[in-house]
Amino acid sequence: MSRSQTNSASLYDRAARVIPGGVNSPVRAFQAVGGEPLFIREGDGAEIVDADGNSYIDYVGSWGPLILGHRPPVVVEALRGVLERGTSFGAPTDIEVEMAELICEVVPSVEMVRMVNSGTEACMTSLRLARGVTGRDHVIKFNGCYHGHSDGLLVEAGSGVATFGISGSPGVPGDVARCTASIEFNDLDLLRRTVDGIGPGKVAAVILEPVPGNMGLVPPAEGFLQGVRDLCTEHGILLIFDEVMTGFRVALGGAQERFGITPDLSTYSKVIGGGLPVGAFGGRAELMSQLAPAGPVYQAGTLSGNPLAMTAGLATLRHLRDTDPYDGLEDLGRRWVEGMRSAAASAGVPATVAHCGSMVGMFFHPGPVRSYAEARQTDTELFQRYFRGMLDEGIYLAPSAFEAGFLSTRHTEEMVDRTVEAAGRVLGRIS
Numbered sequence: 001m002s003r004s005q006t007n008s009a010s011l012y013d014r015a016a017r018v019i020p021g022g023v024n025s026p027v028r029a030f031q032a033v034g035g036e037p038l039f040i041r042e043g044d045g046a047e048i049v050d051a052d053g054n055s056y057i058d059y060v061g062s063w064g065p066l067i068l069g070h071r072p073p074v075v076v077e078a079l080r081g082v083l084e085r086g087t088s089f090g091a092p093t094d095i096e097v098e099m100a101e102l103i104c105e106v107v108p109s110v111e112m113v114r115m116v117n118s119g120t121e122a123c124m125t126s127l128r129l130a131r132g133v134t135g136r137d138h139v140i141k142f143n144g145c146y147h148g149h150s151d152g153l154l155v156e157a158g159s160g161v162a163t164f165g166i167s168g169s170p171g172v173p174g175d176v177a178r179c180t181a182s183i184e185f186n187d188l189d190l191l192r193r194t195v196d197g198i199g200p201g202k203v204a205a206v207i208l209e210p211v212p213g214n215m216g217l218v219p220p221a222e223g224f225l226q227g228v229r230d231l232c233t234e235h236g237i238l239l240i241f242d243e244v245m246t247g248f249r250v251a252l253g254g255a256q257e258r259f260g261i262t263p264d265l266s267t268y269s270k271v272i273g274g275g276l277p278v279g280a281f282g283g284r285a286e287l288m289s290q291l292a293p294a295g296p297v298y299q300a301g302t303l304s305g306n307p308l309a310m311t312a313g314l315a316t317l318r319h320l321r322d323t324d325p326y327d328g329l330e331d332l333g334r335r336w337v338e339g340m341r342s343a344a345a346s347a348g349v350p351a352t353v354a355h356c357g358s359m360v361g362m363f364f365h366p367g368p369v370r371s372y373a374e375a376r377q378t379d380t381e382l383f384q385r386y387f388r389g390m391l392d393e394g395i396y397l398a399p400s401a402f403e404a405g406f407l408s409t410r411h412t413e414e415m416v417d418r419t420v421e422a423a424g425r426v427l428g429r430i431s
């Protein structure tokens with residue numbers, strides 16, 4: 001079964017003439033899987049429809065935000081309501097106060113929060129704050145963790161940078177890159193040696209994805225996060241949890257709640273925007289008070305705290321808090337893992353399959369996969385064929401072997417079972 005994609009193809013032709021690479025974010029271009037991107041016309045619940053009218057079960061979920069699926073009624077209705085008031089004032093509103101109160105209520109380590117417009121901004125500014133507060137320049141990140149595309153964080157980054165094998169990027173000044181050390185994830189000893197190597201009183205922050213999802217899904221090893229926390233405390237280094245993907249997803253209070261670790265600063269985006277562009281970062285009041293205008297570390301944004309974005313995010317977070325869907329999402333994630341494991345085994349394909357709540361991932365590699373170095377051993381060529389086969393089966397996966405998949409409250413057991421059956425057929429055919 002091959003689906004007609006003529007409308008997507010002609011839109012892509014037009015796009016490629018006026019938008020670099022035809023897309024506004026690199027992994028969307030399908031370069032890593034061959035072929036051309038699908039243009040999406042609409043979505044509802046767990047399903048999307050492309051420009052040619054083909055429908056798919058969607059495991060991308062806009063790359064993480066759509067934990068309630070496409071067009072959840074609570075969000076759509078809230079947006080309709082706020083449109084009656086206006087779209088932007090550049091002045092404070094009640095909505096952003098409620099948003100900040102709700103975040104502080106469900107994330108105990110966050111006593112104050114600043115709203116921004118993307119995860120990139122949240123991570124970039126949390127580093128500036130960490131440097132400003134500590135008076136230190138150096139930061140340590142982990143290979144394959146993606147923290148947005150600001151200069152100092154593109155070193156050995158995941159997501160599109162992993163997909164395209166770009167180590168850093170032209171345009172990042174050497175002096176900036178030199179202040180970022182990037183090391184393998186899940187290796188506490190290496191972190192200790194790196195801190196010692198940079199020298200006492202020099203490292204401002206360690207930033208990490210507590211459950212990396214931008215090199216495929218790589219869960220933290222037992223004790224790793226606590227070990228990082230202890231090391232940071234010992235050296236006066238601020239620990240930044242990038243919860244852009246995990247926040248309000250792997251638990252209401254994010255990975256820090258799930259693993260019982262208290263970071264100094266946390267960054268958010270994706271789920272907290274409910275499908276609109278939102279980012280945020282927060283932490284202890286004493287640290288956050290160093291931000292302008294309360295303190296000297298500068299940060300600003302014309303559309304920050306925008307009423308539409310705040311409304312969509314607030315409706316999403318309230319719904320998550322009030323309905324507590326996390327046990328159900330956990331079960332669904334487990335069902336996905338067990339199904340995919342047996343589908344791969346039946347087809348004789350070596351695979352490492354994992355989930356953390358509603359984040360799921362599969363490497364075509366016998367494992368273990370604990371780091372970016374190990375993630376990169378996945379069979380990307382097999383993934384390409386798998387991806388195309390699944391698309392023909394009506395299953396829309398992230399077009400890269402180095403991305404997590406996302407379940408939503410609108411995915412059903414029946415959909416997961418259908419997906420597993422499709423995977424069994426596809427893997428049987430291509431392996």
Ligand SMILES: *Cc1c(COP(=O)(O)O)cnc(C)c1O
Nearest residue numbers: 118119120146147148244245269
């Ligand atoms: C997506 C992502 C970012 C970047 O967020 P943008 O809104 O795309 O700038 C940062 N960190 C993590 C962990 C992410 O998954």
